[in-house]
Amino acid sequence: MPRPLVRLGASDPLAVLRGLEAALAGGPALLPVAEGVPALPTPAPADVEQRVALVVETSGSTGTGKRVALSSEALLAGAAAADAALGGPGGWVLALPTHYIAGLNVLTRSIAAGTTPSVVAPGHFEAGAFADAADQLATGPAAPRRYTSLVPVQLARVLDDPRATAALAGFDAVLVGGQSTPGPLRERAVAAGVHVVTTYGASETSGGCVYDGQPFGTVRTELVDGELLLHGPMLAEGYLGDADRTAATFVERDGLRWYRTGDAATLDDGRVRVLGRLDDVIISGGEKVPLGLVERHVRELPGQDAAVVTRRDSGEWGEVPVVVTATPLDLDTVRAHVGAALGRAARPAEVLVVDRVPMLASGKPDRRAIRALVADR
Structure with missing residues (x-):
């Protein structure tokens, strides 16, 4: 039977946390939306398939709008494998919007760990606000480690602030993704004692599934005509209302289901190096x-x-x-x-x-x- 899909404004991260927790437990599926951002041309459906727990809506930075449908199994499999790769579950500082998969990843991992994230107020990111959230982060015996997830521009702002930098250096891992992390920025963070882990993934993979170039858990990689393909239990169900796009993006190879990333990459003894979007190559x-x-x-x-x-x-x-x-x-x-x-x-x-x-x-x-x-x- 169909499952109701609930739209929820992402301006209140803890409300999104509660909605996601209910969705992962079998309640209504969740669609977090950014407030004040133009809606996609096609309205979201009132119901989704029973397997769908979360829908991530994005217009993308270069492409057309899409709604990625994710199951509880995919989200929790990705969270468990990520925790294992990082050394165990922990408490999180949430510094990313909760209508994007990276912010939703922080919420999923917090739910799985039984912790409540410390939230940096949504809006313009400030290093001082991050330091305050880090000070308020509480961890317990079941999840004593400390984590956060940032994009490179946020990391750069934190490193410009001595107090925030000192707080960041106390984390067990700082995930940095969303785009490539400049080498000098990473070197600057490492010199400050920050444990940086670069991540690669997408909404279609329940977020990051490659850490520092290494696929974690049971994630598999393959190159086909220079394009990176990913396989694993964290893959999305597909795109709501777009069967053609789903069929073109999620393909069968050797009896396995693969996600075509659209990224050019190289594989060196299994290590992934992403070169950029295949459609962002010019002829000069x-x-x-x-x-x-x-x-x-x-x-x-x-x-x-x-x-x-x-x-x-x-x-x-x-x-x-x-x-x-x-x-x-x-x-x-x-x-x-x-x-x-x-x-x-x-x-x-x-x-x-x-x-x-x-x-x-x-x-x-x-x-x-x-x-x-x-x-x-």
């Missing part, structure tokens, strides 16, 4: 240039932790990389740095300095807005 002067890889090298430069690389049409070259940053950056410097690592075609054609790089509520760059900025020039 007849050569393929992965913008994600260009961005990774740009972020190695001092002060460019949050720089974004996008594309621009070029009558001479077809398309060229463009750097968008809120921190001044010399074009010759970035061209030399990127060119030395990736070749002439990958060298950015322009540096666009803006007051603020457009961001989504999740802390990820709003790549559609960034591309529009560049196109309007």
